């Protein structure tokens with residue numbers, strides 16, 4: 477049986493529409509998983525989070541808008557973009573529930589940030605305003621989404637390094653937020669030359685990984701495929717089995 481991969485979706489509150497870019501679904505299918513789209517709009521206090529987690533084998537947190545800083549004890553910075561209260565609450569709750577179940581989790585872009593916040597870390601609300609003093613490189617490419625725009629260094633000995641089998645990689649970049657303080661059980665697994673964290677992973681959990689780039693947009697990139705394959709493969713194993 478194919479592992480069921482729950483994918484969180486976005487909610488456009490202006491249009492009242494649930495949406496997800498197809499790259500997530502295609503990447504999961506190509507890696508051998510069965511996609512299960514998780515609605516960000518659910519009845520409040522429904523207790524559905526645990527139900528959802530009990531029915532899926534892996535949790536994929538998709539990209540999207542900014543995370544409300546109240547979830548890590550900050551006031552909104554003037555450079556913050558739009559936030560989505562329902563989506564934040566649901567995804568943070570799904571992360572904690574999935575972590576408890578030792579379920580494989582892959583966070584992409586916003587998903588990596590949500591994961592880090594859910595486990596007790598925080599993020600830069602706007603890297604240009606809050607981390608600009610470090611001589612930032614460009615993290616908002618205008619090149620096509622499949623194009624690896626900036627390089628990253630992957631830490632030797634990290635799980636990510638074990639999966640991808642490379643020290644250096646060119647990845648795409650579409651973010652103005654980034655992980656600041658790591659969750660207590662997390663380690664950085666990749667960096668850009670300006671010191672920004674481009675991947676996080678758990679020291680304790682067999683597969684809990686967040687990447688700041690968008691591998692689902694890089695369908696032709698063998699490293700993007702390898703990442704989804706490792707995730708789906710981990711989801712195909714019984715919980716806790718490394």
Ligand SMILES: [Mn+2]
Nearest residue numbers: 615649650688
């Ligand atoms: Mn970047």
